[in-house]
Every structure is written in structure tokens, then in C-alpha cells.
Amino acid sequence: MLSVTGVRKSYGDVVALDGVDLDVPAGTLVAVLGPSGCGKTTLLRCVAGFEHIHSGRIDVDGRRVAGAGPHVPPHRRRVAVVPQEGALFPHLNVAANVAFGLDRAARRSGRVDEVLALVGLPGFGDRMPHQLSGGQQQRVAVARALAPRPPLVLLDEPFSALDAGLRADVRRDVRQALHTDGATALLVTHDQGEALSMADRVAVMNAGRIVQYGPPAAVYREPADPWVAGFVGEAVLLAATVDGTGAATALGRIALRGPAPAGLHTVLLRPEQLRISDNGGGVAATVVRHDFHGHDALVQLQLADGTRVTARVLDTTPPVVTGETVTVTVSGQAHTFPPRP
Numbered sequence: 345m346l347s348v349t350g351v352r353k354s355y356g357d358v359v360a361l362d363g364v365d366l367d368v369p370a371g372t373l374v375a376v377l378g379p380s381g382c383g384k385t386t387l388l389r390c391v392a393g394f395e396h397i398h399s400g401r402i403d404v405d406g407r408r409v410a411g412a413g414p415h416v417p418p419h420r421r422r423v424a425v426v427p428q429e430g431a432l433f434p435h436l437n438v439a440a441n442v443a444f445g446l447d448r449a450a451r452r453s454g455r456v457d458e459v460l461a462l463v464g465l466p467g468f469g470d471r472m473p474h475q476l477s478g479g480q481q482q483r484v485a486v487a488r489a490l491a492p493r494p495p496l497v498l499l500d501e502p503f504s505a506l507d508a509g510l511r512a513d514v515r516r517d518v519r520q521a522l523h524t525d526g527a528t529a530l531l532v533t534h535d536q537g538e539a540l541s542m543a544d545r546v547a548v549m550n551a552g553r554i555v556q557y558g559p560p561a562a563v564y565r566e567p568a569d570p571w572v573a574g575f576v577g578e579a580v581l582l583a584a585t586v587d588g589t590g591a592a593t594a595l596g597r598i599a600l601r602g603p604a605p606a607g608l609h610t611v612l613l614r615p616e617q618l619r620i621s622d623n624g625g626g627v628a629a630t631v632v633r634h635d636f637h638g639h640d641a642l643v644q645l646q647l648a649d650g651t652r653v654t655a656r657v658l659d660t661t662p663p664v665v666t667g668e669t670v671t672v673t674v675s676g677q678a679h680t681f682p683p684r685p
Contacts, residue, residue: 346404348365348387349402350364363400376531404496405496409421424497426497434473445488459490546558564614580615584680588603596627598674610681618656619675630668631667632645643656
């Protein structure tokens with residue numbers, strides 16, 4: 345559906361896109377995840393047609409829209425964009441906003457009511473934008489994007505302005521609406537939780553390049569390198585000596601997720617794999633910090649050799665006290681990065 349091949353884009357001496365390759369299959373939601381300044385918004389703007397690329401090509405639904413040949417302007421690409429804050433027309437009611445891009449036949453077909461129901465707003469057609477909450481306005485913006493059945497929907501950090509409590513509900517409903525309508529979508533975000541929970545596939549971007557692309561679980565559990573590991577969630581990175589059957593680390597001997605050549609490696613554990621107890625049977629550690637998050641807590645620990653690691657514990661775990669000594673064990677297997685030179 346969307347094919348981006350070798351795309352480069354610069355602003356003077358600043359390289360925003362450095363040979364980006366990305367394929368978005370029809371009917372899927374792909375998230376482009378990366379830190380500020382990595383090029384993800386530039387990529388979205390190039391796909392939309394708001395920016396000209398300097399080399400490479402972009403194809404939408406089998407049609408060349410950028411690259412070799414003329415630059416197809418945004419209004420002729422049939423690509424819908426959902427901006428960060430909805431950008432509804434304040435003088436039009438909800439139904440008129442949603443119907444804005446439809447021809448007369450489509451407006452009479454019931455498509456407006458259909459997409460409003462998809463985003464969880466049946467019966468809201470007569471309301472004005474100022475009568476809606478921020479989350480409802482974003483749902484209307486998604487409905488407006490879906491209404492003409494475009495081959496591609498681009499979502500530019502559409503939930504960033506919402507309160508944290510509302511954000512999860514809107515994400516879930518928008519994801520369901522996109523899948524129910526069979527839409528193909530590209531979501532740009534800097535929020536790891538948003539990308540992992542919403543997308544069928546995640547493209548991690550850094551310094552103008554896509555450094556990993558795959559299903560959310562694979563990106564989280566088997567990151568391409570230590571940078572990806574640290575960006576996509578909390579990471580416990582340990583120096584390890586691998587002997588083929590396991591790895592010797594500061595946390596003791598750890599099983600590996602897959603075979604690895606003998607030698608010095610860096611291995612990855614996630615904080616939820618570390619277990620804290622006061623019953624012995626593990627490696628001794630001192631509690632350095634305890635950050636409570638409600639449903640869980642992150643506990644920073646210092647091992648005997650000075651290594652610091654982070655454990656995620658549930659709120660049902662007995663409270664830990666800064667300065668006390670506990671024991672730490674590892675559950676599950678570690679991901680191994682290529683041997684260190």
C-alpha cells in the first residue's frame with residue numbers, strides 16, 4: 345500500500361531523512377517511533393506531499409507520488425492526515441466536518457453516520473466542535489479522515505494533547521475504528537506505549553534512519569541494538585561472558601533466548617524480569633531508589649560490584665526501603681547483542 349524507498353531529505357546541511365526504506369501493507373497500522381528530531385515528522389510530511397524529497401521514491405496504492413517523475417501535490421494523493429489537535433472547522437457541526445471531503449452521493453449514502461459510529465460518536469452529528477471534549481474532537485478528526493475511504497491515513501501524534509487518563513481510551517477506539525474500516529494507517533509518535541499498544545508493526549527511527557522494523561513484541565523483546573533497547577522501554581543492559589549455554593553476569597548465570605557465540609557480549613533484560621525478595625537465593629543488592637507509579641514501581645538497585653539495575657515490581661509486593669539489602673533473581677531469558685570487539 346505504502347512503499348518508501350531510499351528517501352533522502354535535507355534542510356541545508358541538516359539531513360532529516362537518510363535513505364529511509366519502509367513498506368506498509370494494506371490494512372495495517374504502522375507506527376513510526378522515535379525521539380524528537382529523528383525525522384519521523386519529516387517522513388510523514390513527505391508522504392503527505394507537504395515536502396519534496398531530494399532522492400528516492402514514494403508509492404501509495406501502487407502509484408508513484410514522489411521521486412522519478414512529477415511531484416504529486418497533496419490534494420491529489422488521496423492521503424488523509426489527522427493532525428495533533430484535530431483542526432476541525434469551528435463553524436461547521438460534526439456531521440458537516442466529517443462530510444467535508446465527500447461528494448454529494450457519498451453524503452447521502454449514510455457514510456457520515458457510519459464513521460461516527462466507528463469512532464464511538466453515534467448521534468453526535470448535530471453538535472458543534474466547541475461542545476466536544478478534546479478526545480471527542482480527535483475522534484471526529486479520525487472519522488473525517490476515514491469518511492472518503494482514502495488508501496492511506498496519516499496520524500501525526502494525534503493523542504499528544506489529551507490527558508493521560510483519556511489518551512488510552514481514545515487510542516483503543518481509534519485503533520478499533522481503523523481496523524474495522526480496513527484502513528491502512530501510518531502513525532507518527534514519540535510515545536513507546538502508544539506505538540507498542542496500537543500498531544501492527546513498529547518502525548523505530550533514529551538520526552534520519554529506520555533502525556528496526558517489526559511486530560511490537562519483537563521490537564521490545566529482541567531490539568536491534570542497545571540504543572533501541574533503551575528507547576523502547578526500560579532496559580537492563582549487562583556485560584556478559586557467553587559460553588554457548590548461558591551467560592555469566594553481575595546478576596549471576598542467565599539463560600539466553602537464542603544461541604550466541606562464545607565471548608564478551610552485552611545482554612538485555614527487562615525490569616519485569618528481575619525479582620526482589622528478602623529470602624536469599626539470589627544476588628545481594630542495595631535499594632538505591634523506589635519510584636512508585638500506582639500499578640507498579642521501579643526499584644533501582646546497586647549490586648556488590650557497583651552495577652546498577654532496575655526492577656519493576658507490582659504494588660502487591662511488600663514495600664522496599666531505600667538503603668536496605670535485598671536479593672535479586674532473574675526470570676526468563678536474556679536477549680544477546682553481537683559480541684563486543
